[in-house]
Amino acid sequence: MRAITIPEPGGPEALVWAEVPDPEPGPDEVLIDVRASAVNRADLLQRQGHYPPPPGAPAYPGLECSGVIAAVGAEVTAWGVGQEVCALLAGGGYAERVAVPAGQVLPVPAGMAVVDAAALPEVACTVWSNVVRLAGLTKGETLLVHGGGSGIGTFAVQLGAALGATVVVTARAAKHARLRELGAAHTIDYREQDFVEEVRRVTAGRGADVVLDIMGAAYLSRNVAALATGGRLVVIGMQGGRNGELDLGLLLAKRASVHATALRSRPPEEKAEIVRGVREQVWPLVEAGMIQPVVDRRVPMTDAAEAHRVVEANQHVGKVLLIR
Incomplete structure (x- = not known):
């Protein structure tokens, strides 16, 4: 088969479409003929040499895919040859075929094109496991989402709104209209506005019950300041650095909590548990039209370098898909 390989770390030009060995499914795996994958920030880091795949994972980028089962x-x-599916991967989505544990496979939602389903597994599993399962967001609470224009952000906005939360989002001003269409009640231009002041303003001084953060160190102190009493901060990215200062006194006074999680490095049994939760609680919302895949553009998989340039420029809204 062919896959996007990284012979040497570097810029987008380091991505090379090349012939590689065919994957063989293990006893508890399915083999998927890939129709589409999606670009995630982790793929950019892997290309740069900063985020190697976990042991046993394919060497090629790609944390999600959609396609048709070729073998089991x-x-x-639970699965059979010919079924249209999408899957959460530890790697290998930028390829013609990929083998994945059966517990990480999801059906393509009813009525959805198989290609578009590639935009869902990674964001659905990341957002649900952190915002719902870990932070316990409930109806009537306020959710602050950073990086609202990303795949994670656009999904979190929709899930929060579907659960009856008030969603506040930070993003570039050019993305605000689309985010309001997706369910954001309030949008903040992080380049021009202080998000702590804005969150306090729109919540009458109360603050956010849950904060979903991709920035890490750069936002740590301000995220704690933006929390409501009993608030939960969940850090899922470090785009703003990994070492920050935490005001424990403020955290104690608010009886708040800080969590930091990663998905890719979890063992298959933990991923399977998350996938089950997504299928039970999120897929019905998708099939009811309350959550939709947000696709900025579709790029041929052989042009993965161009897709990486688009994501690095941060001008997109939602997911950039790689199509075979």
Whole structure:
């Protein structure tokens, strides 16, 4: 088969479409003929040499895919050849085929094109596991989402709104209209406005119950300041650095909490548990039209370098898909 390889770390030009060995599904795995994958920030880091795949994962980028099952392992009973599916991957989505544990596979939502389903697994599993399962967002609470124009951000806005939360989002001003269409109640231009002041203003001084953060160190102190009493900050990215200062006194006074999580490095059994939760709680919202895949553009997989340039420029809204 062919896949996007990274012979040497570097810029987008380091991505090379090349012939590689065919994957073989293990006893508890399915083999997927890939129709589409999607670009995630982790892929950019892997290309640069900063985020190697976990042990046992394919060497090629790609944390999600959609396609058609081509083969199943001897122990797999829940899936069959010919089914249209999407899947959460530890790597290998930028390829013609990928083998994945059966517990990380999801059906393509009813009525959705198989290609568009590639925009869902990574963001659905990341957002649900952090905002709902870990932080316990409930109806009537306020959710602050940073990086609202990203794949994670656009999904978090929709999920929060579907759950009955008031969603506040930070993003470039050019993306605000689309984010309001997706369900954001309030939009903040992080380049021109102080998000702590804005969150306090729109919540009458109360603050955010849950903050979903991709920035890390650069936003740590301000995120704590923006929390409501009993608030929960969940850090899922470090685009703003990894070492920050935490005011424990303020955290104690607010009886608040800070969580930091990663998805890719979790063992398959933990990922399978998250995937089950997404199928039970999120897929019905998708099939009811309350959440939709937000696709900025579709790029041929052989032009993955161009897709990486688009994501690095941060001008897109939602996901950039790689199509075979």
